[in-house]
Amino acid sequence: MAGVLAIGWRWFDRAPDDPAFDPARLQAMPRHRTDLLVATALVLATVALFPAWSAAVAGRVQPLPAHIDLPEIRGWHRVPVSTAAPWMPYYPGADHYLFGRYADASGATVDIGIVVFGSQREGKELIAYGTGVLRQEDRWVRVADLPDIARGSAMRITAPGPVERIVATWYRVGDVTTQDETLVKIETMKARLLGGPQRAVAIHLSVEGADPRPITRLLAALGPIDAVADTAAGMR
Secondary structure, eight states, X not given: OHHHHHHHGGGTTSOTTSOOOOGGGGGSOOSXXXXXXXXXXXXXXXXXXXHHHHHHHHTOOOOOOSOOOOOOOTTEEEEOOOSSSOOXXXXXXXXXEEEEEEEETTOOEEEEEEEEESOOBTTBOSSOTTOBSSOXXXXXXXXXXXXXXXXXXXXXXXXXXXXXXXXXXXXXXXXXXXXXXXXXXXXXXXXXXXXXXXXXXXXXXEEESSOOHHHHHHHHHHOOHHHHHHHHTTOO
């Protein structure tokens, strides 16, 4: 093995038939030269470009209405929120936060939470640890993931009592409505780098108990989630 290495050592960095290194070629005058001042200016401009771009991206904020309201929903009316099983989604950095309860003629009730961010940054994000449906060290805990409801994620949560709830969730970022938290982060990065709507919206619908049908009925009356989110952000 040592002999093979010794024999091939002179070609370790090139093929045997490659031309040998010619130092004289390095002494030739370059064909194209750039003036020192021009080269210096180009280097400085390149170095300054990235901080300037970062500052411009960080400064993007979606203009939001000064005040927003929960939507009017045909066939449903507002009622007081629950005292037996109180729950609210948790978004401490939101620019607007709405929460209320609706009931229909049958007496079924659904809670709705709408959360709006004009922009996102570190510490002010739609998706972050300890925020959303369940906060850190919450009295409510996740029991199980349930089948999707109208392309929104659904989970069953419980609290001491015991009391149970079903919570369905949708996110609106850029031009995308999704339940996928990974896609939310991707769309957030795209909006920061490429422009477009900077607002981010979360919509949660919740019922007490184990029957998700009231959520489905309220959704049918509420209309498309993307329209609800855009209206809350002042884009419609």
